[in-house]
Amino acid sequence: MGVVFVGGNLALDYVGTLNERHTNRVEQLRAPADLGRWLVSAGVLDRPPEVTAGDLANAIGLREVLFALVEQRIDRPGEAPRPAHLRRLNAAAAAPDPVPRLTGNGRITHTGDLAAGLSAVARDAIALFDPDRGGVLKWCADDDCTHPFLDRSRGHRRRWCEMAGCGDRVKAAAYRARRRGGAPSSTSSVSPGSAG
Template identity: 45%
Template sequence: MSPDHAFVCGNPALDLAATLRARRTLRCETLVSPERLDAWYLGAGIVDGLSPGCRETDVEQAVRVREAVYALVTARLRGERYDDEALAVVNGAAARPSASPQLTASGRWTEATPAEALAAVARHAVELLGGTEAALLKECGDPECTRVYPDRSRGARRQWCGMEPCGNRVKAAAYRARRKGAPATAAG
């Protein structure tokens, strides 16, 4: 798996949770350095143009929030009670000052410190899990993928986090299996 960031989950908090990919098998970490966290904040649209200047401690804090978000999302999917420590981590990050977009002559512009950028992501988690979209959460149907997304599709029929990362692979594996007369697997 590539260390490149993907933004297919439909919410920055879910995309942050997906920065540890294939949690059940390969466990591919994408937040491997402060520069990768800076790139994630830029790619997620949390900041514009300038990187927040993350340090190793910021990566550690982002990973801590990421794991707390994933624990809360997983509990929601399973209909379980939220873990108190995960709640404290996300709420603590969300309570800090957040990135503030500014309107400029050329459009929106957001600069942030690493803590402000992480606070913005944590607030996305609070809004998602505390709002109506929490009922729409689904995990990707690819057995190798652990991304979660709100299924906003008509009839709630979406099966994958995205066609590019998972849907095409699952469909191709199913096609190959049908051609061989064997059972379909995503890894094929």
């Protein structure tokens, strides 16, 4: 799947940097530079910040906390978040945000260090808990995909994180199965949070 920005929320796309979490575990943040590039691709910062191996490990730890919070929010909505997760999230969100600047040619730039970039991600994660923001948190309906997304579609009928990838793959598998007279292999409704 690669790096995609389809979650409708920066934190959801950050969680999605580990694809196929319960099967192949396709890591998109393999080196410190990958994290810096992701922050630029996501539009958080204009230039990659300095990232050490320790910074990357810490940022991946934050990603896993975000995954746990999203998983709990989708699969066990009545359950309170773990205090350790809240502390980690709130600490990341407390760092200063990237600084926007308007240039002479009318362009907006965003500058900051790694903490600022991760602060923007953490603040978007906190926004997921605001009931006035609208949308429904969901898992992609593709069994192999573990990318969460915010469904803002009319009637909340969106099933896939992205139609061009997961949706097409599932529909093609269903079509092939119908042609063979069998059942499709990747259309169950089991959530990634309940898979092993």
